[in-house]
Amino acid sequence: MTLRILDGKQIADEIKAEVAREVKELIHQGTRPPQLTAVLVGENPASRVYVKNKGHTAEELGIESATIHLPETTPTELLLEEVRRLNRDDEVDGILVQLPLPRIINADQILDEIDVKKDVDGIHPANLGRLVLGQPCLEPCTPAGIIQILERSGIRIAGVRACVLGRSRIVGKPVAAMLLNRHATVTICHSKTPELASVTREADILIAAIGRPGFVTGDMIGPGATVIDVGINEISSQTDLARFFDGEELERRSVVVARKGRTLVGDVEWKSAIAVAGLITPVPGGVGLLTIAMLMKNVLEARKAKGR
Numbered sequence: 001m002t003l004r005i006l007d008g009k010q011i012a013d014e015i016k017a018e019v020a021r022e023v024k025e026l027i028h029q030g031t032r033p034p035q036l037t038a039v040l041v042g043e044n045p046a047s048r049v050y051v052k053n054k055g056h057t058a059e060e061l062g063i064e065s066a067t068i069h070l071p072e073t074t075p076t077e078l079l080l081e082e083v084r085r086l087n088r089d090d091e092v093d094g095i096l097v098q099l100p101l102p103r104i105i106n107a108d109q110i111l112d113e114i115d116v117k118k119d120v121d122g123i124h125p126a127n128l129g130r131l132v133l134g135q136p137c138l139e140p141c142t143p144a145g146i147i148q149i150l151e152r153s154g155i156r157i158a159g160v161r162a163c164v165l166g167r168s169r170i171v172g173k174p175v176a177a178m179l180l181n182r183h184a185t186v187t188i189c190h191s192k193t194p195e196l197a198s199v200t201r202e203a204d205i206l207i208a209a210i211g212r213p214g215f216v217t218g219d220m221i222g223p224g225a226t227v228i229d230v231g232i233n234e235i236s237s238q239t240d241l242a243r244f245f246d247g248e249e250l251e252r253r254s255v256v257v258a259r260k261g262r263t264l265v266g267d268v269e270w271k272s273a274i275a276v277a278g279l280i281t282p283v284p285g286g287v288g289l290l291t292i293a294m295l296m297k298n299v300l301e302a303r304k305a306k307g308r
């Protein structure tokens with residue numbers, strides 16, 4: 001069985017080009033371009049980078065973007081007010097509240113307050129409810145990106161066994177619903193699942209979204225399975241590097257660690273997984289790139305749904 005390593009950049013670039021074309025067309029027709037407003041609370045360095053990248057990507061595609069940066073000590077009530085103001089603002093098509101929020105804020109209350117039609121992260125209870133029912137909605141970005149990876153790579157979903165590791169609101173539960181809507185037989189695993197490896201090994205499509213570096217090892221993967229690695233974790237020690245990689249990839253990653261002090265890895269142990277899998281998504285260069293592309297698609301859809 002030959003291994004295919006998925007090129008997430010190629011698929012993300014395709015989707016972004018499609019979005020950019022549609023945005024251009026809207027503007028050509030005299031419609032205001034789509035607008036995305038991100039709300040960032042506090043100084044979490046990863047969140048700052050994510051918000052900055054989303055803003056850059058939006059502008060590349062002709063989507064207007066703005067960021068509202070609030071202090072770490074912002075109380076829930078004040079953030080709710082900000083969200084309500086954005087809900088009322090007709091010039092704003094998409095609202096993105098960057099997660100995680102500081103602990104003093106009630107995140108569920110904030111997400112529930114976002115106008116369903118502006119919920120470009122697709123995680124408002126109404127959008128998630130519609131998703132489960134198979135009704136049109138703004139779909140959560142990472143799960144939608146995973147589906148794009150599978151469909152654009154020609155991986156069959158209907159009738160196959162899919163296993164989703166993780167049951168979070170933003171990845172595990174919605175991607176399981178989307179696979180089920182496409183007629184896969186879906187098993188969802190979590191931290192209380194007994195004999196996990198015996199379940200994961202049965203899967204034709206295995207989706208790992210748990211946030212533990214290298215948790216999924218080659219012996220947990222069925223021969224020829226499609227492995228979608230959602231995890232984003234950092235490793236820096238030589239021992240971890242040698243566990244994940246060998247050969248040229250080990251050399252390349254060692255150079256990255258020497259330069260940056262760390263390298264990104266997924267929830268799948270690369271070295272042992274590629275010996276068994278049929279198709280695998282790399283980290284970085286896989287699902288993460290699709291997440292941003294699908295966010296842009298959602299902003300465009302939110303704009304189109306509004307009309308002129």
Ligand code: NDP
Pocket residue numbers: 142165166167168169170171172189190191192193196209210211212230231232233287288289291
């Ligand atoms: P959460 O922490 O919200 O959820 C993790 C899930 O994994 C939980 O359901 C948990 O089970 C399960 N889990 C944890 N440990 C185990 C274990 N030992 N065995 C089985 N299941 C386990 O994570 P997210 O879904 O938010 O994110 C998962 C990963 O994906 C992270 O690395 C995150 O950084 C990354 N991510 C990447 C994105 C991208 O664009 N590529 C986007 C979003 C997330 P339980 O419910 O029982 O606690």
